Amino acid sequence: MRVALTYNIRQEPLPSQPVDCYAEWDEPETIAAVYAAISSENDVALVEANERVFGGLSSVDPDFVYNIAEGLHSSSRESLVPALCDMMRIPYTGSGPFTLSACLDKSRAKQILSYFGIPTPGFSILSNLNGDVDALNPPVILKPLWEGSSMGIRNDSVGWDSDTIRKKAGELISTYNQPVIAEEYLRGREFTVALIGNGERLRVLPIVEVIFDALPADANPIYSYEAKWMWDNEENPLDIFSCPADITDEEKHAIEYVCIKAFKALGCRDWCRIDVRMDERGVPNILELNPLPGILPDPDSNSCFPKAARAGGMSYDDLILAVLEEAQIRYANGDVL
Template structure:
């Protein structure tokens, strides 16, 4: 501690170019920018801060944490050495070291990253999520109603999602399954496609008290009619592409109070049953009958200034720096316990 101010280590993974996954570059490079934004916000609070990049060496990372001895780690790692599956292990390191850190614990990160398993937990708690199957072969036809969307079960940031991920029939399904299998392996998550509006709800907790922030909606109205209404990888990351430009988020969403309340209550409940703390973002779709479905819970969402979480903070009248102040205080209060 420096005059009562915690030394904050902002930990993030450095993008290592990988020719086999060149399209991952944009989502990964963003992590570095995000780390700088958070670092500057923490410095502006008057806290001493150190940027701690994580590369491919675990021992190098451990050594750096032991050298810096941060009072609090702001954990922004979304993978380790380019592997999304190891995202949760990084949080596990702080837990073993008993270092206080912001964001979610290993167990929730790992659970939410397995979309199918997280959906089972949501369903067991009575929360709605689209019917889905884990498919173990491209020749399998899961007992789902078409259209069906195929996605990797353990990725995020719309990785692997293209307009062709939405299958209208068995032939389309085989193509969609094969494309995910070739890139991410089996099994593939096949899910009933919910044609309708898409919402995101950011959740923020002060200690054990979680609150849902204003709802955000994707405006699909400008999207050409022949395009499925989804946030594909291109729509999420290629800022100059038509798909990106024609799927802008709107926050706060223009929705009736009863839909807003249902979304926010579901988001809070999902946050709770998946064992989340500090912050997370919940993705929803609503079908034509007004039924809501949780697509997934993101316990480590993009917290860059220009991304959805910060937009929701702004809509709630919460300064970005004040958000980090609160998260750092949460971490300090836990005193290394996770």
């Protein structure tokens, strides 16, 4: 089969851009590793998801698109390749345009979760024009509304009083040029959960726990930009994950149940990594869904989806090919959702 691998490759930010503005894009090693895995069974062509992506897909004329592209601009950026594929009638891996947009805009995902009765922390949206945080129970965590990879989520992104919250929100709005989501801060244990498949075939890989004890002693217990990209590096890897998580069967079932519900509520396809945190009563809440999960190939780097796959007995190549297989089965069943 001829497969087009659609991707965005990481760049150095310009001096005028936030240091973390390309944090979501993939390193050349990741693109090469995904390419190698798919190539073991297919002819693969690389198509960069830039302004020329339509021409790239037209000239390759693939049987299938393997999509890992995070896209270029705005809250619709992850939807571009899937929307093009829908228009060009090319089957592709992963979620469709609506799901990718709704999950990138954390507030839309949370509204849908709430409709389905799935626990998620209370929130408010702050923009230059409006926003109210007084109804939220402090402390509150502030995050850019449509980013990932902890962009803009710093060790000091938690605020207790409305003056501090508004000041921090103002800084984020001007740095990232988008609204801010202010979310009630949950202090319980945190997990991240990798799911593969669809319908009856949907399965949960071994659960990963984020171990905040690994952070510097005075750090806030959040998986912040500092924790992901500064305190964790090749020379001093941070031992921040435990997989399979040390939890009771009851906790495991509760986490798996809420993640499967969330996956279906948002209409995810083929794979997704879901972040979960317990509230003070031990109820797992959904923080956010990542339908285009990070997939660093190096086992020494802290990349949760490949880590969960390894704990479940799948190599990196197995994982990449399993996603393609699930997508093919979904299309063969005439069932895009």
